[in-house]
Amino acid sequence: MAGVGLLLLLVAALLSWWLWSSRQVAEQRALADAVSAARLLEQRTLASMREVDLLLDDVAREAVRLPIDPPVEWSEPLGFETILMLRDKPERLPHVVVLSVLDAHGRIAYSTSAARGADFADLPIVARVLAQPKAQLYVSGAYQLRVSGREGVAFARPVFGPSGRLQAIVLAGVHIEAWLSHLHDLHLGASGLAYVADREQHLVAAKPLPNRQRIGRPLPDRQLQPSGLGEASQFFHDASGGRYLLVQRQLSDYPFSLGVALAEDDYLATWRQSAWVAALGLLFLIVFGSLLLLLLWRGGRQARALSQSEARLSLQEQRMRRMVEASPCALGLLDFSTDHIRYLNPDMADLVGRPVSELAGQPMASLFAQPEDWAACRAALREAGTVREREYALHTSGGTLRWVDLSATLLAGNGGGDDVLVSMMDVTQRVAREHRLSHEAxxxxxxxxxxxxxxxxxxxxxxxxxxxxxxxxxxxxxxxxxxxxxxxxxxxxxxxxxxxxxxxxxxxxxxxxxxxxxxxxxxxxxxxxxxxxxxxxxxxxxxxxxxxxxxxxxxxxxxxxxxxxxxxxxxxxxxxxxxxxxxxxxxxxxxxxxxxxxxxxx
Missing domain, CATH: 3.30.70.270 (Reverse transcriptase/Diguanylate cyclase domain)
Known part of the structure; x- marks a missing residue:
């Protein structure tokens, strides 16, 4: 009876470990997705800012040669080619709705949209430049642009004459669509969100954005807690009590920050379904074990107890095998001393397009497109005992490559031998999408x-x-x-x-x-x-x-x-x-x- 009780505890411990481990995998995968989305958003935003910065720098170099005070008429020959250049440059950046050159008093000298002589000195960003002109890029918060009447952000760069005194100011207005376009194809799940904010933590763009009136207003005050998952990620709860995993980044060189938050209800949905199945299975095992113990206690015969224990062990092994085969992940068990595959479920065989019978007994390195990848993974296993979410390419029977996220744990075995529990998740579509987006960009x-x-x-x-x-x-x-x-x-x-x-x-x-x-x-x-x-x-x-x-x-x-x-x-x-x-x-x-x-x- 003691042996049966210990076996129940072992099964409960294994199920608990599996639930804990699979939750960790789900959370780490969600963190990786959030970090990937944040990096992609950061790269897109930085690229846009640098293009605007380079445009201002180009115009600033041209503005040095223009007579600024008093401004010339558009029709005058002096500076005509430069003025045409000023009109044409914004066509490369469709979200730049106005590009202007202001004189040292904040009045329009040249502009693609604004009237010549218009006084922009009261504009906060222009006032900052006039008050403390420095050789740097000035950036405003989100506000309603004066020329177009739509929400946007202003960028300004001072131009200094040969004497070092302020000669002109190059000013550009960029529509909020420049940021919204970076957000529209981010994969955030059904309830996830992403945002870009200025240095004052006022909203510039967000996905989703149910109300454009929120642009320029402070971000909601959230109580952030460390997630413990790495990458400086944090948890917070929304007004309805839903929990989110948040990854934030501060843009280098520019006064903007961004955040990507994935809803726990999205990234733990599959795990919760598995947890219910595991809980019911554990409850069934407990009830069944209790009945078995009761029969053993009432029977009082050691032979019957031994027979019942062997039958129960066989049943548990079958159930565990069925649980592994029914797992949503591709799972395999390796002999660490030989690297040969001892057992794998059908999902793992499907990943490489070969039958289970053909893969059983094969060396693990034979599945990898680069065999040295498994050698590096094996070295990490020997040192740390576990690896998490490593991306590798596998050979398939059709000669194509299949990309997977691989996690592995070194398990101490009986008789001094060790096994390795390997799980794989197919990420081929995600990798292809990331490569395609990177090339197109x-x-x-x-x-x-x-x-x-x-x-x-x-x-x-x-x-x-x-x-x-x-x-x-x-x-x-x-x-x-x-x-x-x-x-x-x-x-x-x-x-x-x-x-x-x-x-x-x-x-x-x-x-x-x-x-x-x-x-x-x-x-x-x-x-x-x-x-x-x-x-x-x-x-x-x-x-x-x-x-x-x-x-x-x-x-x-x-x-x-x-x-x-x-x-x-x-x-x-x-x-x-x-x-x-x-x-x-x-x-x-x-x-x-x-x-x-x-x-x-x-």
Whole structure:
């Protein structure tokens, strides 16, 4: 009877451990999803802010050359090309609804939307710049933009003259849709939420957003408690008592914070169903065991007690096997000394598309696309006794890859041998979605070239590598000559074909290791590693000739010839960052334009 009682306790302990472990897995998976969503939101927000920052920086450099006080008329020749540039730049960023240059008193000198001479000195962000002008980016909270009448955020950058005194202020208004667009495809479950807030913890954007009047108001006051799950995550309860797992991040360089919260009712729903099944199973085992103990106590015969115990053990083993086979996770049991699979449930066999009978007895490393991945996992198991939520690629019978989150626990066995309990969760769709989003975020949709975001990331890495190892690096700044006339005369459809033709010529002319980028509009960049100024000029001239000799054939068989102007710059010691090299190439391009276009200048 004592043996049966101990077995009941063991089963209860195993079920309790399984419930606790599966809850930990569910919570850790929810934390990983929240962290992944927060990182994705952070990357998107940072990319948008940097694009706005770079736009302001571009306009600020142009504004130095403009007469600000008194402002000139739009029709005057002085500064005409620069003013056209000011009008065209926001087209690259559709959420920038107004771009203005203010004089040193806060009055409009040039603007894409606001009236010239309008006084913006009472605008809080402009007042901050006028009160304490510094060479930095100023950012407002969310408010109703004066020009469009819709909610947005203002960005400002002061411009200083040669004497160091404030000469002008570049001001941009960005719609709230710039942030809402980053939130719409985040996977937060049925009741999850995400938000972006300013430095004062006032709401900028949220998902869901039932009422736009909440924009600009303080975030709800929540009582936060540490979750104990890692990643500085916290728990809080909403007004209805529902508990949420919250991951918050503070954006570097910009006064914004963000948060992603997943509802406990969402990420623990499957576990709670399993817990009810386990509880009923445990209750059944307790009742059955109690009846068995009563029969043994009443019978008083050791032979009957032994027979009943063996029958009960067999029944429990069958039930445990059925529980493992019915588990929503792919489970397997390994011999740690040989790494061979001792037992696996059908879900684990389905992951790799092979029958259970074929996998039993096979080495675990044979399932992995990279066998060294299992070697690293085994080393971690030997050191810590457990691994949690590690992402690996498995071979399938069809030759494709299946991505899984793998957790494993080292179990002490009888006779000195150890077993490993392995559980896997299929995350192939999530990995594919993350890879697709990452690729799309760095590619220009029209030309297929790298976009500004990938240029800042990959180009920054190429710049740092060349700068650190003192290797040559060159940059070509390329602009299509008279592209606005092409759009005006032939339409934007032909203009798009010209841009695509330009991208193909770039691909055909540049080397495999070079980075071709469409910055926006008709501006392109080529970053050439291991290339000094002399060879960069030769490469630029080859590209210029290739463009000049490759007109576009129109539908009526006419040939549309177009040319490019190219500014060339090579890495020097005084170039501390990529934007310094870009600014030098931009200045060379400016000289090429003013020298007559269709030429290369360094």
């Amino acid at each position: 760095g590619t220009d949709a029209l030309t297929g070239l790298a976009n500004r975001r990938r240029f800042l990331e990959q180009g920054g890495e190429m710049f740092e590598l060349a700068h650190r190892h003192q290797r040559p690096l060159a940059l070509l700044m390329i602009d299509l000559d008279h592209f606005k006339q092409v759009n005006d005369l032939y339409g934007h459809g032909i203009g798009d074909e010209v841009l695509v033709r330009m991208a193909r010529l770039l691909d055909a002319t540049l080397r495999t290791g070079d980075l071709a980028v469409r910055l926006g509009g008709e501006e392109f960049v080529a970053l050439l590693p291991e290339t000094d100024l002399t060879h960069a000029l030769e490469a630029a001239e080859r590209l210029r000739e290739a463009v000049e000799n490759a007109p576009l054939m129109l539908a009526d068989s006419r040939l549309l010839a177009f040319t490019v102007s190219i500014g060339v710059a090579a890495l020097r010691d005084e170039h501390a960052e990529l934007h310094n090299l870009l600014a030098q190439a931009d200045a060379a391009l400016y000289r090429a334009k003013h020298a007559g276009r269709n030429r290369v200048t360094s």
